[in-house]
Amino acid sequence: xxxxxxxxxxxxxxxxxxxxxxxxxxxxxxxxxxxxxxxxxxxxxxxxxxxxxxxxxxxxxxxxxxxxxxxxxxxxxxxxxxxxxxxxxxxxxxxxxxxxxxxxxxxxxxxxxxxxxxxxxxxxxxxxxxxxxxxxxxxxxxxxxxxxxxxxxxxxxxxxxxxxxxxxxxxxxxxxxxxxxxxxxxxxxxxxxxxxxxxxxxxxxxxxxxxxxxxxxxxxxxxxxxxxxxxxxxxxxxxxxxxxxxxxxxxxxxxxxxxxxxxxxxxxxxxxxxxxxxxxxxxxxxxxxxxxxxxxxxxxxxxxxxxxxxxxxxxxxxxxxxxxxxxxxxxxxxxxxxxxxxxxxxxxxxxxxxxxxxxxxxxxxxxxxxxxxxxxxxxxxxxxxxxxxxxxxxxxxxxxxxxxxxxxxxxxxxxxxxxxxxxxxxxxxxxxxxxxxxxxxxxxxxxxxxxxxxxxxxxxxxxxxxxxxxxxxxxxxxxxxx
Ligand code: 5AD
Ligand code: SF4
Numbered sequence: 001x002x003x004x005x006x007x008x009x010x011x012x013x014x015x016x017x018x019x020x021x022x023x024x025x026x027x028x029x030x031x032x033x034x035x036x037x038x039x040x041x042x043x044x045x046x047x048x049x050x051x052x053x054x055x056x057x058x059x060x061x062x063x064x065x066x067x068x069x070x071x072x073x074x075x076x077x078x079x080x081x082x083x084x085x086x087x088x089x090x091x092x093x094x095x096x097x098x099x100x101x102x103x104x105x106x107x108x109x110x111x112x113x114x115x116x117x118x119x120x121x122x123x124x125x126x127x128x129x130x131x132x133x134x135x136x137x138x139x140x141x142x143x144x145x146x147x148x149x150x151x152x153x154x155x156x157x158x159x160x161x162x163x164x165x166x167x168x169x170x171x172x173x174x175x176x177x178x179x180x181x182x183x184x185x186x187x188x189x190x191x192x193x194x195x196x197x198x199x200x201x202x203x204x205x206x207x208x209x210x211x212x213x214x215x216x217x218x219x220x221x222x223x224x225x226x227x228x229x230x231x232x233x234x235x236x237x238x239x240x241x242x243x244x245x246x247x248x249x250x251x252x253x254x255x256x257x258x259x260x261x262x263x264x265x266x267x268x269x270x271x272x273x274x275x276x277x278x279x280x281x282x283x284x285x286x287x288x289x290x291x292x293x294x295x296x297x298x299x300x301x302x303x304x305x306x307x308x309x310x311x312x313x314x315x316x317x318x319x320x321x322x323x324x325x326x327x328x329x330x331x332x333x334x335x336x337x338x339x340x341x342x343x344x345x346x347x348x349x350x351x352x353x354x355x356x357x358x359x360x361x362x363x364x365x366x367x368x369x370x371x372x373x374x375x376x377x378x379x380x381x382x383x384x385x386x387x388x389x390x391x392x393x394x395x396x397x398x399x400x401x402x403x404x405x406x407x408x409x410x411x412x413x414x415x416x417x418x419x420x421x422x423x424x425x426x427x428x429x430x431x432x433x434x435x436x437x438x439x440x441x442x443x444x445x446x447x448x449x450x451x452x453x454x455x456x457x458x459x460x461x462x463x464x465x466x467x468x469x470x471x472x473x474x475x476x477x478x479x480x481x482x
Pocket of ligand 1: 182325
């Protein structure tokens with residue numbers, strides 16, 4: 001059953017401020033929380049000060065991310081006290097992966113918190129708020145048997161348009177891989193795939209309301225095996241083929257993938273679907289087989305290279321990004337050298353690198369052979385320098401070429417419109433706002449930091465009557481996982 005719309009037309013909407021940390025799935029979940037609470041008479045506000053409800057949608061992937069919650073809760077205590085002094089009650093909820101991992105501990109450490117809700121139960125937020133009103137506190141960090149997606153109301157037309165022409169859709173959640181450093185299998189739970197028909201409905205609704213680009217998200221998205229209309233389990237490649245048929249969808253992406261789950265149907269999708277962007281986030285974490293084994297990655301550096309080759313064989317213009325961890329327990333100089341060698345061999349368009357952070361409850365947190373802080377710092381700096389040089393070379397290579405850009409929003413300067421290339425590089429042109437929501441060729445003239453600057457390469461695109469897309473910035477962070 002969906003929560004009823006309990007808003008009295010005579011009462012002003014209550015205000016909700018929501019802050020998300022971490023990956024794209026948290027951004028997506030936050031939107032779904034907004035949609036759920038809209039039915040309860042809540043409207044979003046950009047500031048904490050006038051909020052009746054503040055939700056922190058948290059991330060537990062590394063220690064630094066998790067600690068941010070407690071410092072933010074310290075600030076919220078002051079805001080809550082201030083609201084109380086002016087006779088207003090402010091409720092504070094902690095959602096997301098810290099809520100899942102730390103549960104009641106949060107309430108013990110931070111009495112300011114009224115509601116704690118894990119990532120699989122946020123569809124119960126209305127009931128939890130009611131319980132907090134009646135009992136003072138409410139916690140739910142179970143993995144409920146029902147599927148939260150069956151309970152979440154779809155976003156309204158206005159909300160979709162306000163969120164812009166690029167949208168995320170969760171197709172899969174959780175992970176069964178159990179890499180020894182990673183909290184995801186504990187915080188997001190076991191791997192679950194949504195049925196094809198529900199995803200098709202969601203994407204069609206988004207497309208009807210102006211969305212042109214869909215990023216399918218999941219912690220291990222290419223392990224997708226949702227039930228198809230034929231009653232069989234469909235792979236991610238099969239799903240992508242179906243979604244490419246939906247009118248209005250001009251670009252498809254997916255994140256985050258595990259190298260072991262790249263099957264032939266995914267490779268075929270890259271070969272056959274022009275809408276599927278030739279930019280793949282494929283985390284490898286390390287280039288050393290010894291460390292990959294200790295991480296329980298289930299693949300070697302050689303396996304990873306062969307997977308990259310399978311993509312390259314069907315799309316010469318494909319580019320890759322990745323995640324790396326430096327300073328995993330037992331990582332020696334020669335292991336790190338193997339990581340640098342792998343990066344050099346592949347040549348990434350972008351990559352994220354992190355210092356290893358021991359997470360409570362994971363097997364790696366028990367490993368004794370830790371790497372010194374100085375070695376970690378030095379390795380991270382060297383890896384980032386190599387990745388930066390590859391990224392700059394990749395961006396520079398665009399200068400003088402003509403590339404397709406999906407235009408998304410006005411730029412900072414008057415008359416400027418910003419879009420993204422197939423590789424998510426921001427591209428700026430001077431043009432009329434009508435081009436938003438369209439893919440148009442752009443001649444790239446120069447590079448400013450990470451942004452490409454150029455001119456529309458179509459005559460008359462400025463004058464033509466083009467359908468306007470909604471205007472909003474798109475996030476480019478990736479989904480934590482795989
Ligand atoms: N320490 C450091 N980085 C981590 N990641 C996941 N767990 C940890 C950890 N304990 C990184 C991995 C993953 C990305 C989302 O975060 O590189 O791919
Ligand atoms: Fe799963 Fe990725 Fe975490 Fe490994 S790193 S356990 S594949 S989410």
